[in-house]
Amino acid sequence: MAGGAADPEAELPAFGQFRDSNAQRPYGDGRGSLGELRAREFGRLAGTVYLDHAGATLFPKSQLENFTRDLMENVYGNPHSQNISSKLTHDTVEQVRYRVLAHFGTTADDYSVVFTAGSTAALKLVAEAFPWVSRGPQSSGSRFCYLTDSHTSVVGMRKVTAAMGVSATPVRPEDLWSAEDPGAAASDPDCRLPHLFCYPAQSNFSGARYPLAWVADVQSGRRRPASAPGTWFVLLDAASFVSTSPLSLAAHPADFVPISFYKIFGFPTGLGALLVSNRVAPLLRKTYFGGGTAAAYLAGEDFYIPRPSVAERFEDGTISFLDVIALKHGFDALERLTGGMENIRQHTFTLARYTYAALASLRYPNGAPVVRIYSDSEFSSPEEQGPVINLNVLDDNGNVLGYSQVDKMASLYNIHLRTGCFCNTGACQRHLGISNEMVRKNLEAGHVCGDDIDLVDGQPTGSVRISFGYMSTLEDAQAFLRFIIDTRLCSAGGQPVPQACAALEAGAPAAEAECSRGLSSREGALTDAGVWTESSSAVPAGAVPPPLREATGTQQTPSEKAVGVRDGDLGPHVVTNLYLYPIKSCAAFEVTRWPVGNQGLLYDRSWMVVNHNGICLSQKQEPRLCLIQPFIDLQQKIMVIKAQGMEPIEVPLEENGERAQICQSKVCAARVNTYDCGEKISSWLSKFFGRPCHLIKQSSNFQRNAKKKHGQDQCPGTTATLSLVNEAQYLLVNTSSVSELHQQLNASDQNGKGELFPMKDLILRFRANIITNGTKAFEEEKWDEISIGSLRFQVLGPCHRCQMICIDQQTGQRNQDVFQTLSESRKRKVNFGVYLMQTSLDSSSPCFLSVGSQVLPVWKENGGCHNIPASKKHQDVVS
Template sequence: MASVPKIPGGVWPEGTVYLDHAGATLFSQSQLTSFTKDLVENVYGNPHSQNVSSKLTHDTVEQVRYRILAHFHTSPDDYSVIFTAGCTAALKLVAEAFPWVSPGPESSGSRFCYLTDSHTSVVGMRKVTMAMNVTSIPVRPEDLWSAEKLATATSNPNCRLPHLFCYPAQSNFSGTRYPLSWIGEVKSGRMCPVSVPGKWFVLLDAASHVSTSPLDLSVHQADFVPLSFYKIFGFPTGLGALLVNNRTAPLLRKTYFGGGTAAAYLAGEDFYVPRQSVVERFEDGTISFLDVIALKHGFDALERLTGGMENIKQHTFTLAQYTYTALAALRYPNGAPVVQIYSDSEFSSPEVQGPIINFNVLDDSGNIIGYSEVDKMASLYNIHLRTGCFCNTGACQRHLGISNEMVKKHHQAGHICGDNVDLVDGQPTGSVRISFGYMSTLEDAQAFLRFIIATRLRPSDGQHLLQATPGEAAVPRAESEVQSAVPATMDRCSPSPQEDAPTGSQVWNDLPTAVDAVALHPPLPEATRTQQTPSEQAAGVPEGGLGPHVVTNLYLYPIKSCAAFEVTKWPLGKQGLLYDRSWMVVNHNGICLSQKQEPRLCLIQPFIDLQQRIMVIKAKGMEPIEVPLEENSERAQICQSKVCADRVNTYDCGEKISSWLSKFFGRPCHLIKQSSNFQRNARKKHSKDQSPGTTAALSLVNEAQYLLINRSSVLELHQRLNTSDENRKVELFPMKDLISRFRANIITNGTRAFEEEKWDEISIGSLRFQVSGPCHRCQVICIDQHTGQRNQDVFQKLSETRERKVNFGVYLMHTSLDLSSPRFLSVGSQVLPVLKENAECHHLPSSKEHQDVIS
């Protein structure tokens, strides 16, 4: 194995390990600098005009076309470059313009054939062919690789019926590289994907392949080659091209015509003459000419930094081969593999394997750990990877053994492409993928391997695999050195679709003048106190920690992702605790900030004074600032934002608080509040058993109106986290610290850990709540809510405790709420749960017993 050269390239925040180059590679600083300088020094006009600036644009764009063709070792004599919005748009163009022949009395019609290991955008072409009654035929890779099938398949060269065969040069799922020789064999008739008479054309999906490897179109003359440039350069995005073989171009048919494509036409009569060249016919409207000009600087930077695609090919493959070898060798103490790798090769050569590794992590019993849990843990180590099925269901099914029936079953269970439902009935719905780019380094590969070792094995297990650079012998390293190589606290972690804690709020217009809202809760009533266990006394659990279920703490979070405001009694609104998550901090683009992007949000402390109708906001080093609880409808600046894909109407709280927040965070920020006349409704899964005509309303929460956690559940986690070192004088994770990390509204005592997950509903006094499901945790629980520091141990230990699903706490929703008079939640109130049907828990009353109690 050759040693890995260090190729300078992309720029990203220090400490980030970016391993999703197959999704989008990163751009270089020099590329952007050069492009910006070009724009500053030149004026580029619309290329459809005739002035000097437009002529400059036209000539520069044409020069870029030549540069693209030269990059693929061809020329305008053989290929044309049609700019598109991306690879998907190029594929759609071929599907709509290919000269399909529908079946008829004298013809069986064209065939559209595609490899099952293809991107969604290739498979989606069949919807166009179906509209023309053209037969679509999926072909498995193993069938095309079969020598026997190839020998018996024949084609009639005298029949000119057009067929199209599509396959990827490189699988975006596994990195498998399919033979480019198939192009010539299929076109010549020596190899037929399907034995039918006619002439076969070949579409080579090159998007994944050309990101890290050269492609010589002078040798492998595919008819159509779609690609996306951000896969190669990182910038610009949203720009691709279709390279069309000039011998095939005249066959393409065009129906729609847009600006720039017509040589002449009449508006009042069906008269249209297309332009002569295939490029002018198919580039509807004004192309994204500034993005096209940016490509020149991308080619310049790529060649200057790397010396060319052959170097990138060798560099990225060597990193992938090294990582694959080490990853495949990792074993648990019982000999079980740590990962299951999905590959058609053994990474023996860059001719058969690209720099992509696809796998699932296993536990020591061989069970798959869901990819969403792996992704969350990776983000705590600041490792950016990709999970799911990667828009390649065919490859996902083949490698993971997922049948068609299972795919349908997973969808019926609620799983859709791109979500975080990683396991259904213990079966994986996807996997984990890492991929290397030209600026990837050996340190990136080793950081990833250290992450796998640190989260799955003892510190010393497998570390010898990391000591050698590719081509050298592995040398063990001291355990202390190994431990220091895996930091316990990371400086940042990547965003995730979910935030940690939910609940709700609503404006209350008839509040009493005095409400008990203090920062300390009083002792629990005598009737609720029971004898503490030694473990509870050691953990600092208050008296009354066990026995009848009682509310021990109440918290609201007026500003989403900011610090908690603890109360002993608080009014309810239609959306949950009054003013809970009514405000949120947004960046200069109006995007909500959470602790995943900005951990220091937890250092912002809001206090609500119901008598003065203000919220006081405090932070260390800052003067306190006041914000009115209600908007001034005449002066409010209305704006919109999003919470969990829901669009919400809000208003800006003004420049004064904006300047205060911007000063604290060191970047432009605003405070916005949900408009009082705007209602955001809960999704159906959280609004079951609602009365007819009613819908649960949410504030700026993610999931539900309330979040409840059980002290017994926290205690179990506390014991697991603090038993690793019995001689430690100071607890790493005190109970109060752990409770605050879960950002719940209602804290109860309990009789045993996680019993709350068996509850169907609860009553607190006269108030009834539906338990709408467990809270699926994200990386926010790794943030110390008092310091803003991260430590991944909490998430990792919880993942181990909960058997790969990081659930903690349950969501609550109002089943019905009469607000004709003020309603309150109070510390010390008794909690009466109702069990789900068939739930096994001997410490809780049955549903009938509970109904007797509350009646």
């Protein structure tokens, strides 16, 4: 259902229930409030609002410490050996099995625990081992039925059953058993055909909780998901449900229950289990056998005797025994810190209910809802709804804002959430109204699961999901609400529309009272405006901005030529500024004339800074990268690197083949060969950032080809090669486009304090190579090709901007206004600037790009690849 016109005052008792339930059930171990628990166990969350617990919850500090201490104090060997350390491992693992069963309200008399690589592996195991009967002349065969609101890993079981000649039947929640006569089961003839019905205890899409009573109903024959005589078995997908709720298998004895432990404990990852009813276990069939599963076998002939227990038969090879031992410490921490799963259920549900009520009440001044909530419940009971809220943000005309845009904005508030379809296409289609044909159409448009193509023809391809865990606080919920209000319901002066804040403001006194009852906010983390402050590593306001120099060595004020250009100034299209960025994500190096190579401007993005694991750092993780100032001296063949408080350091432009340490890295999922620039510069960077860093350079003998993107084919015979850029060889920005954004940003300066965002600072935020003037705003997005002097470029398409445009390139400090304003003005797509690919390069003589060169565009309506007449070519001009 969509969020209705809920009365904020009427819905706010949900917050009171939160307070009351927390008081009745002391949360934690009695050593302090939830705020103190957060500080003690989850200090790494300071300044962060983590709302993706349905994706992966977080482990407490003490859990990891106790596990590490266990490993340091004991010797755990391979459980398949017979020595003392192996016996210790075997016994500990068996004890953990008992602990798992006890957690789910059962014992080894009724269930067995088969450890797997996760819930997906557990589901695959059932698909392969279930005693299916294929269709044949004398039998209709087994049936595999699954709820359409199921995880991909459940739906994927149908590929296994299809290979076995077994029919698969998807069942929509709203149609379940609507045509079935509950009394028909008793009249069915005695038939031993085994059928399997799979459904989730909790939807990982919407958090809807399906009745656990369905387990017994289907098993007993009172209800059936399809008209098929025989014996029905039930697989209860509990992976999402058990992360925040208790499950008693004594009360609801499902035949198969797959789980993932990181959903419950946060650690270890990659470990799950299949809980198998012992009455069903003998029916399971095994084709493959691995180490440890055989009681006896012959290598020379087909003779194999499996071990007797279901766990020993299905745990092929050596299990991840150290991770299994870690589970013991997960259970210990969960019980010690929370008092049990029932407390977690009440705590997380009430947070979700409070947030739901506030979101549902938010309205634009015209009465339109701010969000559309996808839910099958009114969040009235934890039996019907889990701590998950799925939504899309709307504009005041009811149009959906793409989830990728919301995700980028949330990251500016340091809010971590989940977007997309969450590996649940069935629920996504049902709630968002996406037909099968639309799915196919979206695929043809380039959209695949997990990407950031959030709108196709104005229709959403996915949504936004927030979810709570046991360490979530009221402040987390309110930070998300403030984020929605700040980004959707703020007036030009930056103040929230009063009516929009009714729910949040009405709850404020109660929130303050609750702080003393175990829900205190993290000290110093939240400002009055609801924006998370920077960490202690934030750049001081007085940091020296990076100077930008010409290739000739003379100093130049960046972008002065571009200031003041307006739509009406329709002079010739001219290059006003040229920038290269020798070190990826570091400061710009401005030039007036620069050589062009096969990968773009010579030495543009040839180096990058990586962390101790070899992962490329960007300003998203480390904003202070923009304070690293590289200067290239082509004559001396060196790059000089400067930063405030550091002595300048030199790096050679080319590697020394005898000393270079070759390594492999990734840029935008593409593999690149690089070499390490040495310990001297590594120490310099590590000192500046306060953590281990290295400088690496793309190897000169490595070629990385550009991917075809943006729906355009390259001209025949052209294959662009890339440096360490993300998308294309060049990025062009039009000053008229910047000027329009400049006016919008500074329109709110009602106090006459001057420019909030100076034009030259805005230009630097977009980190373009080529700056032009003499065009209308965003006219560049209509170009197909351009020529600059003797060089030709194909326009590949717009640059989809990320959060980096919110970082002031002279101070390293963030301000979300740039992204938000651009988002609003560009109508749901944050595009700015266009990508260029070089289509002609005369290798017989050096080529240069120069400031002052005329830019000649070819418009899209003229077709694809064009030959620009020689009369339109101009020589490079040096200003």
